[in-house]
Amino acid sequence: MLWNNIQEGKPRDRNKTEAVLVPLTFAMYFLVTLFISPNASSLWGAEYYVSTSASGSGNCSSWANSCIVATIPWSTIQSDTSSDTLYLDGGASGLSYGELAIPHNSTNLLTIRPGSYSPSPSGHSGLVTITNPSNFCVKLGTDTEASPTSTLAKYVTIDGTTSSGATTGNIHIGPCYHQGVYFRYANESNVTLKYLEIAGVGTSGNAQDNAVTSDSAQDNFQISYCNIHDNPQKSVYVTGATAGFGDNLIHHNQIGPNNGDKAVTCTKGCDIYNNVLDGTGSNASFHADGLMADGGGGYLRIYSNIIKGPWTQGLFFQGDVTYALSNIYIFDNVFYQSSGDSVDQVGIIFRAAYGHNGSLDNLYIVNNTFDNLLAGGIRIFADSGYTVTITNTIIENNIFNNNAYNLLIVNDSGGTVNYADTDLLLRNNVFYKSAGFSVTYGGGGGTTYTGASALDARSASTTGNSGSRPVFFNLAGHNYQLSSSDTAARGQGLNLTSLGITALDYDILGGPRPATGTWDIGAYAYRVLQGPKNLRPE
16 A cells, blocks of 8 residues: 655664673563563563454464454553553454544553564454444544543554555555544544555545544644545544644645545644645535635644645635634645646635634745646635734745736735735745736735736835746646756745744755755755655655
């Protein structure tokens, strides 16, 4: 189950200190720990073996004594003080399980892996499928426990990695009638999902039947290297998270095609990077977006993603409840769609609506590439009767190539967009359109600038922009690396090292940008040898 465009980096080399001699007392302790308990097979915690039918003593201590899901000793696992591993048997050619409910209110790590990863994988390496035609597939926390405090799920990792060192997964979740992975309660923290395939989850008639749903306050949630496709509702839904950069991580996933609704929904506190968000087959009637941040929040870093239409919007920020967005960094992303797409996509929209005025503060949209978006590049606006106020915002070093419109910041829907000139910097962008340069910008109905020189002459906040045509390595193949013949973007950007965003010091492929001197404009820094389109390694 290896999917395109997601590439895991090699682990960093680390200094190692290897012991030459193992003291006899330690060796004796190891042997005692290894054999004194049926499940204490390693110093690092117990191992539990689960299959679709019990065998031997059924105490979960080995494949020969495997237990079933219903008899997993959760109370023993929770009371353990070490990190435990639970293996799910895949049989010789695949096994299917029903709902997996995980009560683990503990600070010791529980890792759930496929049998193919176990110390004795022979005969147990088939695909593990978790399916439930009547309810959830995986439920983190359960309402069947007597004590409410034991129903939470904390410090749980579901890792589908096939075997040590592999970059493929061997756990499939779906079909499910409701959510694929569901966080049952608030305050469930330190949960990781990785190398899972999630498909066939939910029904088109229930808006809550998402592939992954975390709809209460979560902290330290991570989903990575997953393949999420063919689900009729949302793919990853995270809300109620605490406000802080990196509280929740969504990275190196292939999301789409054929997901009905939004790829990622996050209110605040999410780093979303190195994903492919593929809108092919999305449902336009659902207002399907690549990413939606609905309501007040912020502390979002969205970078190094390929956002392929047709989404309704690539990134959509809207105020249904409140609209005070701050500390949002959007950089090194590629937004594009094909001319034959059935939905006209906007790259990024910020909208104040539904009874609330809005504010944008510390918004950085830098070094992105927008191509052929049939409904436009970036749009910031407020509905009639509402106001959006912009402070400390920069839109710099972006390539806008042949979009329906490249940039639209005006009161075009009857609302009001307020900002001081020094609070909205529009600098060193490439605004190319074959039909002619067109940027609409400013208060009231805005001013449409038909040339870069006229835009640059507006004020010191709108300088260094260009209407020249960028030259890409393979535009038809959606490879937006800069060609050696490009003069519009190479060396024409501002050096943004001073922003202090470490990840921005590297382009979408992980290539370093210079600490001094000019930068290249767009998501890709120029390189002599054109690499693959794969995103930067972790």
